[in-house]
Amino acid sequence: MTDVQAPASTRPLIKVEGLQKLFPIGSSRFRAPDAHVHAVDGIDFEIAPGESLGLVGESGCGKSTTGRMLVRLMDPTAGSILLQDGDEMIDIAAIDKRDMLRFRRRVQMIFQDPFESLNPRRTVYDTVAEPLTVQRVGSVPEREMRVAKLLDLVGLSPADTFMFRYPHELSGGQRQRVAIARALVLDPSFVVADEPTSMLDVSIRISIMDLMLSLAEEFGVSYLYITHDLAVARYMCDRIAVMYLGKIVEITDTEELLSNPQHPYTKALLSAVPVPDPAYRRPDVLIKGGIAKAIDPPPVCRFVDRCPMATDFCRTHDHPDLVDKGNRHFVACHLVESSAG
């Protein structure tokens, strides 16, 4: 699929095409796998420079796997991840060892658990300077200076009082600030943020999200913001992609998605989100049960078993393509008419 999803005026920073990840089940060195879990099954999306794309879905939908492939913590089974590099696009999925280090400068990640994503035996300085150290950037005093400036920028000031503390001496919010500083120390153009606030207390969350937003603006960073919380995605993201069992079922601008959801799954997801207002009455959630694993799924629409609107057409035709229904609103559903926007 070659539909341009990002604003046409700018070239995309990231362009993902046909990205797929299969996990073998029951295989060993001497045995072929019995089946595969289709964790991510042929997804396409683009992210413009400076844009932040939210990837939402229930646990097990493949959103974290997607994020891990984008930073090459996992190798894709198929597909390409194109990253803008000067005037050309290079394929991260096929990058060789030599270019890997250079790629690491451009793409960074912020992890979910601030208690586990920092090495407990290294100081804040060591952690934030780690990318500089392994990339051999600058001398030691230069690194110290740069780390100190970043700590100041992420709100850990005065920096010299935080530099040589260990993670266990910091609170959850402070640790996540350290993780953000580490992700930004190399001036990346793209950061994958995997639920960076879900383990934090409500009162800390907004300040971390605000920090990420202001840093994105200042550093010109694009985010892939992975979350299960649509309210958080709304606060953080310009566009939102909804994933279901390894497929993107809907992708469009944030407010368009919230006010005018088209895919039955998106509608169900939106109606299930609790609203912090006792007077608000949510619409009923029309789908039942929980998400299953996509183990060698049939080629029909992934959502057909839980879909309240499924017809015989859905049960006999292949999984629908992600099609622009108008107004750059992409939906993968047989039943949604065009020009929905």
Next chain:
Amino acid sequence: MTISNEVSNDAPILDVRNVVMHYRTEKGDVSAIENVSFSLKSGESFGLVGESGCGKTSMAMALLQLQAENATFKGGEIVLNGEDMLKMNPAEVRSHRWSDISMVFQGAMNAWNPVHRVGAQIKEAMDLHIRPQLSHTESRERIASLFEMVGLDPEMMDRYPHEFSGGMRQRAIIAMALSCDPQIIIADEPTTALDVIVQDQILTELKKIQHDLGMSIIYISHDIAVIAEVTDRMGVMYAGKMVETGPTIEVFHNPKHPYAFLLLSSTPSITGPRRKLAPLEGEPPNLLDPPPGCRFHPRCPFVTDQCRTEEPPLAEIGGGHRVACWNWESVPPLSEGLRK
């Protein structure tokens, strides 16, 4: 099953009065619950909201008298049906626990013993608490009807916990909490680890059961959106203290404690206009050495000198709405954005 469908009368079935509980640690006393009072009427649902370490789970454990070994009560009463649980001996507490007041635990996976069938674990709880004991067939019938009530296939009772999905395990936990026909259920973060669609199903189920059986539920959650959906009245806890209580709708629409106000203004929502949220600066205090005066004063934008030295009482401001703040009148109305 005896289904009591009595309408809530005014006498509370649970009355928590000025409870003070400290944890004794090597580094000193942690004042986990400081002078907390609230009451629960029959058929009512009450929400306790606050961030981790605010004392809400300690409160739940205190209500069941399952507090940690290093916990000591320094005062107060927990009156259940006219009897003070803090004055009971362990045998008396056991006779009330589970049959009068039971709990839906946080983290459904850890609450089940993986080597026993789910039905057998529920039966064990019933054998311990229901007098006279039910026969084997009666127990199975009762578990079957409980499973149906929470939306599980009764045949699942002979399965092991790992055969249940996360949502099903949580349903089974609810069945277990209901098994001894309690008057009160404490639901501690009942849906925290679940996806929103399953969360919606569980909360709907709980509301339906509460309505059908006329029981009271105390919801404990850090997620104020969940509290908004399911509770009639609520209390906001901060650093071991109750800072605001009242009818849920009143607290949400007209928060008067600065902490509640900021918590609500800093909660993102998918409804209403998209707007910048006001962050809550700073971190909760260390309860080994809580700040003097109002415990929120170091983070409070409305702080005055009085707050730094004098502890504000939880005072009625009308309509059952109580606030522990000297300057509640200077807290502005919540912007229209959050409502509707």
Next chain:
Amino acid sequence: MDTKQVPESLQRIEVQIPDRPLWRIRAGLLWESFKSNWKLFKRNRVGLVGLVVIILFAILGLAQPILFATGVWDAKIYDVRTGNDTRVRIAEMTVVANVDEVIDPTSQIDRRRLIAEGENVQVGDVIQRELKHPWPPDRHHLLGTDPNGSDILSQLMYGARAAFGLGLLAAFVTVFIATTVGSVAAYFGGWVDSFFMRFADLLLMLPILAVLIVASSFGRFKLWHLAIFLGLLGGFGGTAIVLKSQALSVKVKPFIDAARVAGGNNWRIVTAHLIPNVMPLSFLYVMFSVTGAISSEAVLSFLGLLNIQMSWGLMINKTQSAGYLLNPATWWLIVPAGLAVTLLAGAFYLAGRGMDEIINPRLRNR
């Protein structure tokens, strides 16, 4: 590939960085962490008892060369092998009917032997006579002498040095290998993991004593041979399996992923992130390995399989070959060495238990 400029705001920020060089800051942090760990260790009586015993034995071992160097002890008398106190010591002895009735050789003597030497005595007579070695403890020999006339205390002190040398060398070899093998196996998985783990299984199945007996028939083992051998055995064997499981639990932590995203290669991740988080457990296993090595040495020396100057096991071995092993009357030949093996091996174990509390916070706060 770098198309971006450093954000201007970053250049504007004015910050203070510590003016001390990095290595001094790190040394300070190390000292701080040592102090706080020591505080934790001190609270545990068991660990403290272990440490005190270890220190006492260390002093014992270190004191021996000093005693020789300062001339307090004469090497001719106190050397652990060739030393022989040729002074004449007279003791009162009771005459008994025959050899079989001699229970305490330092106060009883066989009549037939005296008669053969031309002395006419009756059973029950008490005679003055020169005492043959082993001598019971006295002013010159605080723990007595052995049947060759060599000082027991001196042997015990030398044995302490042997035990420390062997125990620590074996333990460090064990833990060095086990940490490396465990971390590498856990991190890389696959055939590397299978190879090392099957090799570990093989070593665990091996009847070590039998192998050692066979090996010693080809040429007698020196002490450091044994230390290396025990180190290899533990390092590739059981300890590797334990440390691998620890490394596995570290490997799945997100900070390992974070290090990969930062651009760290395998070498960097294993050495800078995996191993430092396995190290606390490794230190613990140093302690436990010392215990094992000291006990093994005692058994092997007792069986006479080692080619060594002196050790506690050898002291027991010599007592046994001289026929004094099970005689409570000559207790000083056997008790000091036996007790020393037990105490020092136990002390390392106890100190390890004390360290366990530092490493496992779960054991604390009770």
